[in-house]
Amino acid sequence: MATGETIVQTDGGPEAAYVPDDAPGPGRLSAWTTRRWLRVGVSVALAVLAALGALGIWALDRSTSLTDQLVDQRSPALVNAIRLEAALVNQETGVRGYGLSGQRQFLDPYTQGLTDERTALDRLRPLVQGDARARADLDGVVDAAAAWQGLIARPVAAAAAKPGEPVPLAIARADEGRAAFDRVRDALTGQQEHLRQARITAGTQLDAAVRLRNSVFTAIAVVIVLLAVLVFEGLRRGINGPLERLGTEVRQVTRGRFDRPITATGPADLRRLGRDVEAMRRRLAEELSFAERARELLDEQSAELKRSNAELEQFAYVASHDLQEPLRKVSSFTQLLQRRYGDQLDERADQYIAFAVDGANRMQTLINDLLAFSRVGRVHNQQSTVDLERIADATEEALSVALEESGARVTRDPLPTVVGDTTQLGMLWQNLISNAVKFRHPEREPRIHVGARRDGDLWRFSVTDSGIGIDPEFAEKVFVIFQRLHTRDAYPGNGIGLAMCKKIVEFHGGAIAIDPEYGPGTRIAFTLPAQQAEAESETGAESETETGPAAADADGATREPRP
Template sequence: MVLSVLAVVVVAGAVVGAVMLQRTAVTSNRLADRISPASTGVQQLVTALADQDGGLRGYLTTGDRQFLAQYQAGRRAEQETVARLRILLGSEPELLTRIDQAEAMADRWRARFAAGPLAGPATTGRGVSNVAEVVEAGRGSQEIRTVLSRLSRDLQNARDAARSDLNTARAIRDATFITILVTVLVGGVLMMLLLRTVVLKPLSRLRAEVRAVSAGDFERVIVGHGPADLVELADDVEVMRRRITGQLRATAEVRARLEAQTEELSRSNAELEQFAYVASHDLQEPLRKVASFCQLLENRYGDVLDERGRKYISFAVDGAHRMQSLIVDLLTFSRVGRVHDKVRELDLDEALDRALSNLARSVRDSGATIHREPLPRVTGEPTQLTMLFQNLLGNALKFRRPDTPPVISVACSAVDDGWQITVTDNGIGIEAQYADRIFVLFQRLHTRDAYDGTGIGLAVCRKVVDYHGGRIWLDADYHDGTRIHLTLPAAQSGDSGAADAGDDSDLAAVPAAHQSPS
């Protein structure tokens, strides 16, 4: 409503101001372009008639035609001035009538007094007998000037009326602009008061309620006040609060259940770990007894048993030993990532040295040659990383080609997310179709008669690499043996510890049997 009133006042004031400005311009133009020049023209016309009267009376008095030159000049000035006044007063019919009246009287005056002298012969004087005619001519000229004086007064009155009209228009214009200004100021103040009362206070109240909810008072009901838009906004916020509150309740319930399940799972894992540890020891004891008594039976009664009986005893001992190995490997697999040393920053060279030390006998017996590059520093568990290298190198030693000494290389290169370690051998290799199967628990590609083992080694490697945040895979494009890549994140300190890793000049190609343990 306030804006509507302001708009009406401004529009009305603009119209009135425009009309007054137009009126002021018209009046100013009338004064400057017609009334003032016309007043000057009337004065010039009076002067021109006075020149004619003076010249004519001088001629009538003296008879000297030289006075007629003054008369002729006044006549030409009169004609020019009258023509200009007719143009200036073309839109002023009353004033133009005065001009016509004065011009008619001047024509009669000239016809009466000037026609004869202008047509007569030149003389040097006409004597005293011309005094009455001179007086009569002066009286006629005075009547014309009287008419022109009235015209001058009429022009002055018109000028005064125009100035009064101009002042009135200016006063109305100024009053209109002042009214517009006052109305806008009053409307602005009123708008501020209305905004503060109707909008800002309800908005501040809504803001306070929303902040209270955001501070944790989720049960606070938000009620809208003020204009309909704010009430609708408050209703929408209340609906949002109810939905968020419902989601929070549901989330709290889910979190409570997850915490309970996590606690139960942790307890179950602890019990399962204890059970696996105890069960592995309890299972190994009967197996050791079976193997021991079978061996005693073979030693004591071997001479009375036939070949088949000795073979049966050998089968029993081998089964017991394989069962022991399987139990130990399962226990090792289950403890990866749960029972471990303290995670710290270490050199991978240390883990590789320990693995080679553990495999020293196998390396010596197989005549293997180990090529190794300087390895970087990583953050991890020393025991598990040693187990990683021991399984990879152990597989390379185990699955070698017949009558061919193993050649194993351990290389390192930097990648975007850390370091890539590559272990390559010249063994029997792995077909590309088994690239994923070899990292699965108990997946064997050969019979136990060809190669011993439980099929857990590479599964342990994957579990160790996954635990350290890396990945491991088989290079299916390598066909001269087996090549396995794995990645490990760099040490948090950023110090690689192997600035020259990957430089062929640093390769150490010496038999592993001669490597000193860490």
């Protein structure tokens, strides 16, 4: 376990939770995550907004209540009090006019006044129901009016009089009537003054409530703006800022600055994210450092391997070249010894001399093959356009005797033109065809087919025979130099042919392998880079011209075997 880490067993099961040692303790604000900050912030904001909303509703309700009181109660009460006064004044005017003139038409204002009085009282009583003072004032007005009406209005209106002459009862009670109606006027004046003061008080309260309402809603708007600013600033400092810093540092790491540490800031979950990214950066830096050291070591080993291979190739070339002369001397003098003294020695001596001659010849062949193998890629390295049709013709011409003796029949697809070394590709073709002839099956007629097809930027070739075949377990071994699957008595050779083929194909940028699924017989498949399409069309036209009617045409017909 890395230092700076703690494994904590959870209550829910055997799973272990990763807790950094530098994690803050529980209950501290630094341990709050982004979700918790957002949850608390939203809760506080909602609580503040709820309180402000309640205060605003109270202020609005108060101003509405005072407005309703002023519009629906105080002002109508004052208006109806004035209407009550006018009705009573009309009654007094009508009664007084009738009492002085005795004419009944003067009682019309009185009669209308009674109706207006009842109407005003019906409207005024509900308006003053909730105000004890207003109710007392109304009762006083009603009592005073009733006293005047009982003393003067109704008796005078009911009294008979001669037209044009005063009513005696009116003259007799003139002073009392005047005093009684003065009391009515005083009651009406007090009532109206009290209602007017109540209306003024309600208006003042309404103005104060409107100002309070406006102040409350202004405060609500200011608090909302402050909350928005606080939320924006909190998000910027607590989330956006740490994320931007983390993103900037991560982008620097992605540009290759693996030595730049990543600082973890912000809420607890963002700090954990930063620490995880920092741990990943350290791991990447360690891996990169290890990979760099491994690459340097690999470069050193590669350089050493190249140097060693160059020395080995130079040694093989020099050794094989320098061994040619003494080996020729041994072979030549052994053969001279056999020819000059063969009839003078016994049969065992002749056998020993034959062994020496055969060993020298085999050694000569082995050195020649090793010399040819070491020259691949060094001596013959002239890259040019190579017509594989001509290479195949030359190969079959060179192997004509072996083909005729074995009865092998060779067919092939139209072969393209590639870029490579003519000599090496000739060696490749000759080794593959000669191997197919050499390892023919004794009970099957030798058949050899050379296939070719285009696959993107590659040409895929195959040499298929009906020979003895190769077991899949030896598919890789046959390409190793000096590796043989049969004794020299069964099949001659030094085990270098397919190794040379592999080296030639890989030198030209291709790959070679045994097809393990083919049978009976052997199929060797290899690839070579394809030339440009123009060169291929020229090759096809040139091949068709040179090979004549026996050549394969574009539909894939194979060539006739060489005679």
